[in-house]
Amino acid sequence: MSDAPDLAPPVTPKLNGAEVVLRALVDQGVEHVFGYPGGAVLPLYDAIFKQNHLQHILVRHEQGAVHAAEGYARTSGKVGVVLVTSGPGATNTVTGLTDALMDSVPIVVLTGQVPTHMIGNDAFQEADTVGITRPCTKHNYLVKDPEDLARTIHEAFHVARSGRPGPVVVDLPKDVALGPAPYHAPEDVPHRHYQPKRTPAADRIEQAVDLIARAHRPIFYVGGGVINAGPEACEDLRTLVRATGYPITQTLMGLGAFPASDPLFIGMLGMHGTYEANMAMHGCDLMICIGARFDDRVTGRLDGFSPNSVKIHVDIDPSSINKNIQVQLPIIADCGEALKAMLARWRERGHQPDPLRIAPWWETIRGWQSRNSLGYRKSETSIKPQHAIERLYELTKNEDVYITTEVGQHQMWAAQHFKFEDPFRWMTSGGLGTMGYGLPAAMGVQLARPGGLVIDIAGEASWVMNMQEMSTLVQYRLPVKSFILNNSYMGMVRQWQDFFHGNRHAESYMDSLPDFVKLAEAFGAVGLRATTPDELDDVIREMMAVDGPVICDIVVDRAENVYPMIPGGAAHNDIMLSPEDPDEPVRGSEDGMPLV
Amino acid sequence: MLYEQRIAEDTTRRHTIAVLVDNEPGVLARVIGLFSGRGYNIDSLTVAEVDRAEHLSRITIVTSGTEQIIEQIKALLAKQVPVRQLADLTTEGQVVEREMALAKVVGDRARLIDALRVADFMGARLIDRTLETLTFEVTGSSEDIDSFLRLLEPEEVSRAGVVAMARGTRMLTASELRP
Known part of the structure; x- marks a missing residue:
């Protein structure tokens, strides 16, 4: 300074x-x-x-x-x-x-x-x-x-x-x-000895690029490590993926590293990822993992995880390599450095996209995509939470928008239905799953992005956990918007009770919730409410128009569940699609009780 | 295939890992916490300052686990901020390992004479004696000490844990580069 x-x-x-x-x-x-x-x-x-x-x-x-x-x-x-x-x-x-x-x-x-x-x-x-x-x-x-x-x-x-x-x-x-x-x-101040290795071994990069150039059923599997590596790393990722023409899936933490609107992006993977992303991970012959850590929410059952693929794993942390999944080609490096080296090698070898080689693979993927795994039944009378996120996305996509979330169903719907084109715009608690993260995180985002439209997509149960920070937002005039999908349940807890605990809703219902509109007013902020689909757009527009913190109480369908779902401990090809899917009835049973 | 194909082995093997660390408060708690937090075994652990000028301590850890777990342990140790150097002595070549123990025998004259005979045979040193007790010091591999104690059947034992070093020219010192 x-x-x-x-x-x-x-x-x-x-x-x-x-x-x-x-x-x-x-x-x-x-x-x-x-x-x-x-x-x-x-x-x-x-x-x-x-x-x-x-x-x-x-x-x-x-x-x-x-x-x-x-x-x-x-x-x-x-x-x-x-x-x-x-x-x-x-x-x-x-x-x-x-x-x-x-x-x-x-x-x-x-x-x-x-x-x-x-x-x-x-x-x-x-x-x-x-x-x-x-x-x-x-x-x-x-x-x-x-x-x-x-x-x-x-x-x-x-x-x-x-x-x-x-x-x-x-x-x-x-x-x-x-x-x-x-x-x-x-x-x-000399930094004593803590100097982690950043540059990849050249021979590993050469081997990786050779594998990439020869693959028939490849997939890029990209996580938050690329975003942590910075904007340049994300640019290099985009260039490399487009140079190959291969499909790419991203983890919850990786969303925004590659633009969601690009046809090469086949959606988030994992427990609530798209059918096509999970099936492609299962069926690929080459997995190019960059800055992701084979978390259990991504892999499902380990012995059923992508059984026939060669796996490349780029990670800056050596203890992430071979922790959950054995990989054939580990590359310990900063994701940005590794991507730059791969791109240079790709160009040096004069590799060109080979649409013919991967055409059958893309055809298979298109088949999976036609299942429309993120589909849901629309309603005229009640607000579907997925619909609320879709409308929020449509009405804010041309703004300088930043999204944080709490933890639960709303978080997964936000990850599925809000389309992130750029990195640094999506802040969510992935590894720990901390309810109460979103509102204070949004406060920090707003301070770093003073002119930005910062929205905490929330569930009412999580939001209440750190709602005292409304007072901070008002004091510092930080115009954070809380977009609360209010179903009166701890929705994800209730969903697991529905699937695995015989519909016994033990302590997952919240009685005596506050009136969020009055609550906003008590804090000196603005409160808005939508209870029917036709009120939704007006509430979102009004929320955007207010120059100050807003709480939106979006009263949504209470019974809605997050699909698709790979129950913990199942393999990617055991994915459950929504009840609307003609071929795939939901299979929940108490066998799932020991899952995490 | 050309590439590193690690076959997940289920067989458990004993490894001796030597770690050079900055001798700062909490460093031992950090290492122990890493093992207990992730459910890994510590069979033996020794620690002492070995380089006063550089404030370096050397920790020798004997642990056991599958190959995958040992790799995890080494990666987790290596990324700790105070860790300067690390070597898996078990996999990196031949190694000398020594342990020291003190053993006290209590009994009548016949028992003590018997103990002296065992100690003489096993090369243990008598370091303290009273009319009713003998205390021995023994140094050797852990197996040597095990068999000495089995023969001696002492009333009290104190073992120092394993210290180890690679044979030949390989060394683990501050001047070598971090792995």
């Missing part, structure tokens, strides 16, 4: 620890910090009060701060930053940290700690923060020596964004923040 030197003169003999932290943040390019004050971090808040370089966003719960930082990081590609106090402040970040670890989101969480001489004494608001967060961070630090302060902050940012990105915690005892500390600029 150009204005960084204004914070303090280059030679800074009289900074305290808190000022050193602030200066390090500014030198790392941080503009926004999400946080909540408390006793142990008062020195840091005092330092924030005395400067104008970064803005602090006062959340209403520390979990909201972490999800906001995640949303901010995922749409901007920058490291999200959180500041919380010791004890309960730190423990409230654990869900968000785990979420960021599972979804590879770069964030740095600064936690206050009791003074070093009180650590271990069960002091007021003391918790063993580095102990508690060790398994849910990429790395964490407790700074006991002021001399280490600046170096540790810089290293935390380096670790968070290098290799496979992830969350890093820095625990700051109050006496370290209050006492004098020397400042070291980022360029003066």
Whole structure:
């Protein structure tokens, strides 16, 4: 940042620890910090009060701060930053940290700690923060020596964004923040030894391109690693896929890396992926996996997963290779570097698309596509949740739109029916499945994209989990729109109870939900409601027209389920299509109870 | 085929893995947590600082698992921020492994004389004695120590765990590149 030197003169003999932290943040390019004050971090808040370089966003719960930082990081590609106090402040970040670890989101969480001489004494608001967060961070630090302060902050940012990105915690005892500390600029801090390998082995790339050029039934299987690798990686992906003319499927985390409108895109894969994507994964002879990790929601039953294919796996994390699925050609590299190398090799060898070779494969895929697996029965009287997402997409597609979601049925319908043309516009909790993610994440996205139309596609049960952040949205005039598909159920829980637990809806129904319109008004925001299909478009248009936060209560069909579905523990070709599919009745039974 | 075709083996094998780590607080908890969090076995674990100037500790882990699990363990260890170097001594060539144990025998004169005879035969060193007790120190492979303890049937045992090194010129030191 150009204005960084204004914070303090280059030679800074009289900074305290808190000022050193602030200066390090500014030198790392941080503009926004999400946080909540408390006793142990008062020195840091005092330092924030005395400067104008970064803005602090006062959340209403520390979990909201972490999800906001995640949303901010995922749409901007920058490291999200959180500041919380010791004890309960730190423990409230654990869900968000785990979420960021599972979804590879770069964030740095600064936690206050009791003074070093009180650590271990069960002091007021003391918790063993580095102990508690060790398994849910990429790395964490407790700074006991002021001399280490600046170096540790810089290293935390380096670790968070290098290799496979992830969350890093820095625990700051109050006496370290209050006492004098020397400042070291980022360029003066050598990063000790953490330098993950980024460039692919040339012979592996050559082998991969040879395989790609010869395949008869190929498929690209692309995940969030490509988006994490940056916009250039996504461009190279598009060029490579189009140069081959091969079909591509994307994971939940990968949506937007390749444009949904391109005919080569055959939809998301996995438990609620399209029939054609899952059948193509099952029947392919070459799987080109780039930046995805063969998650169980993608693979289904492991011994039935794509049994006859050669698999190429590009991943920056060596521990993702051969974890669930044995692959023949692992390539440990940054997805962007690997794609660039593959593209260069493809051109160097003068490979051309060979439509004839793959024509029978495409014909088979077209056959699967004709099943229209995302189809659903339209209604004149009740709003189908799928229809609501389709209308939201149609009415917002020409805007600068960013979508976050909560977790559950609405999340899957959003992934299926909202078409993402570009990366960095889709923020969802994939690995951990954190209900309550969407609203605070949208807050972070809106801050990074001030002019954007940011919509949290939500279910009412998830949305209520972090609804306190409405207050933050109003305070900072962040015009986030909550688009709540309200079916009064925890829909995905109810769906599993329907399929596998004999329709016994144990505790999945919500009585006494708030009146979301009045709730919006109570927060000082605007509330809108649609109960019939003919009200839907007007509500969406009005939502877009309001210059401020809006809650839309979209009262949807309560009985609707997400199709297609591969029940956990089944193989891709055991996919269940919707009840409307003439050939494929839904087969749910209590045999599914042990599934996860 | 030319490509790495790893056949998933179900046979479990014992591996000795040596890891050089930055000697910083929590590093041992991090390594142990990685094993317990994912349900892997630790048969033996030793740790001590080996390079004071560089603040490096060496951890020797004896673990057992299928080939796939061992590969996972190594990849997970290698990506930890404080981990500088890692070697699977079992697969990378010949290795020397040693363990030390202390064993205390309590009993009458006949029992103690019997114990001295066993210790002499197995090359154990007597390091403490009273009228009723003898304490021995023994060094050797884990198997050597197992058989010594089987013969001796001591009343109290303390084992140090395995330390290991590759034979010949191969080394695991700070100056080598991270794998």
